[in-house]
Amino acid sequence: MPAFNSTPAPDLTPWGKADTATERLPGVFQVTTPSHGGFILYDERQAAMPDALRLDAPAYEEDVNWSLAVIAFAEELAAAGDHLTKIEIDLAHQTARNWMPDRYAAFTGKPVEPRDSYILRAILAYEALIGEIVVVSAFGDWADWVPAGKTGVIGRKLASVNHLGHPTYEGPEHRALVEATRYKASASPNSFAAISAEIMP
Known part of the structure; x- marks a missing residue:
């Protein structure tokens, strides 16, 4: 895993001015605003996202897309020592399977079954x-x-x-x-x- 540098906290986000900006990992900020929130990745982190999980823009909103960033950097997040991180990582996998089964399957190399995905059942x-x-x-x-x-x-x-x-x-x-x-x-x-x-x- 390459080394990443810490970066200044973002002040502006796609969802407005940041109320909070927590650096979860160097170059990975979890932000909140009055209207929404999610993860903001700086350039090196965005470039390090696996192809299957990387969005065009480095903003991963808090409803669904956040799960992509957490899965991508799960090993580092787990090593950070927060006792709630395992729950977060498990939820990220569940969220991605449910709502982005194609991306999840491409990343894991394993097909997602309809029983595990709301989107596939809807289709x-x-x-x-x-x-x-x-x-x-x-x-x-x-x-x-x-x-x-x-x-x-x-x-x-x-x-x-x-x-x-x-x-x-x-x-x-x-x-x-x-x-x-x-x-x-x-x-x-x-x-x-x-x-x-x-x-x-």
Whole structure:
């Protein structure tokens, strides 16, 4: 492992002015701002990121991307001696498997199974419904067009789903009604056929 130099704490981040900036490792800062936070990597650290884990910009936000930085430098972080670091590293692996399975598999050399990844399960669920009318929004009977005891749904034809589990729709919107209890018991994504939705004229 090459030696890295300590660097000044960042004052500005992609999420605004830093409230706190903790140097977790030389050249690796964990920052917070009033709105968000994450890890900021200085140039040498960004260059040292494994190809599979490196983002284009050296900012790894705190919701998901932080896990890439922690996995990349897990050995150094563990050696730093913080008793909570093992929990952090385990959570980083879980987060990356769930939300970035392609990157995680490329880094580890092991395929990620759908049972271990929310994204992969979402992709499979949407792929099974391509070509069908799928619910894109739902309304309770508080809406003026939805009778009591029903759920109003709006659906469109599912065209495709990308590697992030984001669906693409095509064609016109369709309004339909379904029994509220039936809709509540269903799992997303929902096709009109699966929930016996009655299309409105």
